Amino acid sequence: xxxxxxxxxxxxxxxxxxxxxxxxKPIEELERELGLxxxxxxxxxxxxxxxxPMRLIKLASNENPLGPGKKALAATQAxxxxxxxxxxxxxxxxxxALADKYAVDMSQITLGNGSNEILELVARAFLTPGLEVxxxxxxFAVYPIVTQAVGATAVxxxxxxxxxxxxxxxxxxxxxxxxxFIANPNNPTGTLLSHADLEAFIGALPDTCVCVLDxxxxxxxxxxxxxxxxxxxxxxxxxxxxxxxxxxxxxAGLRIGYGLSSPQMADILNRVRQPFNNNMLALAAAEAALxxxxxxQNTIAVNxxxxxxxxxxxxxxxxxxxxxxxxxxxxxxxxxxxxxxxxLLRKGVIVRPVGVYELPNHLRITIGTQAENQLFLxxxxxxxxxxx
Ligand SMILES: *Cc1c(COP(=O)(O)O)cnc(C)c1O
Numbered sequence: 001x002x003x004x005x006x007x008x009x010x011x012x013x014x015x016x017x018x019x020x021x022x023x024x025k026p027i028e029e030l031e032r033e034l035g036l037x038x039x040x041x042x043x044x045x046x047x048x049x050x051x052x053p054m055r056l057i058k059l060a061s062n063e064n065p066l067g068p069g070k071k072a073l074a075a076t077q078a079x080x081x082x083x084x085x086x087x088x089x090x091x092x093x094x095x096x097a098l099a100d101k102y103a104v105d106m107s108q109i110t111l112g113n114g115s116n117e118i119l120e121l122v123a124r125a126f127l128t129p130g131l132e133v134x135x136x137x138x139x140f141a142v143y144p145i146v147t148q149a150v151g152a153t154a155v156x157x158x159x160x161x162x163x164x165x166x167x168x169x170x171x172x173x174x175x176x177x178x179x180x181f182i183a184n185p186n187n188p189t190g191t192l193l194s195h196a197d198l199e200a201f202i203g204a205l206p207d208t209c210v211c212v213l214d215x216x217x218x219x220x221x222x223x224x225x226x227x228x229x230x231x232x233x234x235x236x237x238x239x240x241x242x243x244x245x246x247x248x249x250x251x252a253g254l255r256i257g258y259g260l261s262s263p264q265m266a267d268i269l270n271r272v273r274q275p276f277n278n279n280m281l282a283l284a285a286a287e288a289a290l291x292x293x294x295x296x297q298n299t300i301a302v303n304x305x306x307x308x309x310x311x312x313x314x315x316x317x318x319x320x321x322x323x324x325x326x327x328x329x330x331x332x333x334x335x336x337x338x339x340x341x342x343x344l345l346r347k348g349v350i351v352r353p354v355g356v357y358e359l360p361n362h363l364r365i366t367i368g369t370q371a372e373n374q375l376f377l378x379x380x381x382x383x384x385x386x387x388x
Contacts, residue, residue, distance in 0.1 A: 057375055066295070133155065
């Protein structure tokens with residue numbers, strides 16, 4: 001071990017063994033790798049050097065293919081002139097808008113730098129080494145990371161048909177379990193739990209265990225989850241619901257999400273967050289986005305059509321997939337997915353391998369615009385027919 005490497009021994013033990021989250025490949029990175037230039041992320045234009053122009057598309061991070069809404073963009077632009085000032089550290093206006101929309105008290109809301117930050121805050125506020133965290137196999141990759149970073153022990157319950165097995169999870173809850181994470185719909189599998197099953201599970205947890213219900217995709221679920229779960233907050237002071245503006249609202253680049261909980265839980269999270277964790281542009285854009293029901297409805301409609309189109313394409317190719325309640329779908333290739341992923345990259349299509357989720361034969365595809373979905377299916381057809 002060289003001298004500089006010794007610093008690793010000083011990191012807390014969870015961090016020493018931590019494998020960082022791998023994000024979807026950015027379009028610009030693929031451009032560099034393919035020797036292309038002149039593309040910007042959302043316009044999809046691209047100029048090849050010494051070869052045919054090729055359009056690059058990213059269907060890898062469950063971003064909104066329509067981009068941000070007009071209202072959010074206008075609010076962002078109008079805020080630029082104030083950038084020399086600190087943002088409102090309490091996020092008053094956004095909390096007011098959220099409280100109004102979901103009929104909760106402002107004291108029940110925690111704003112985060114993406115809902116990922118809320119997941120991190122809850123881990124820091126409630127976990128220490130020796131305590132356990134229960135989540136499902138194939139659940140969101142951030143749960144093991146935030147658990148390990150604070151030295152707590154992850155207890156993984158086997159999945160049932162790719163989704164959460166709530167009984168298996170409950171069986172693993174002991175008096176050492178301080179936290180459970182549930183994503184509904186789940187990423188990357190897209191599976192959805194029924195309200196009745198979910199509420200029975202939350203109700204069966206001991207009150208010494210915090211339940212994090214991650215609803216990053218609830219707007220797409222079409223089962224009323226976006227409203228239903230809010231009612232449980234009155235009954236369960238140990239419940240924390242997390243939501244985001246990154247997916248259906250099209251603001252992933254600004255980093256803004258929120259938690260809904262009892263005021264007491266929000267108070268605890270507020271103690272560990274940075275004073276100005278939400279930037280000014282994000283606060284303004286999110287507030288405007290919340291009012292832009294047209295953009296949200298459009299997004300949901302385009303997703304539903306695209307889901308239909310892509311799964312129809314899978315069927316024509318003889319592929320199986322996991323029915324999804326999100327804005328993405330997992331295709332079962334019945335063969336190692338990495339070579340297919342790489343062949344798609346060479347055709348300018350970025351999707352998401354899910355080997356880290358113990359799904360080495362699947363690829364996760366974010367539903368795009370109709371044009372993107374067509375390009376993807378065409379590329380996949382060529383790749384699977386050996387024309388690579
Ligand atoms: C995308 C995602 C999030 C949150 O992302 P942020 O951009 O940090 O808000 C949270 N949970 C799941 C399951 C996700 O897929």
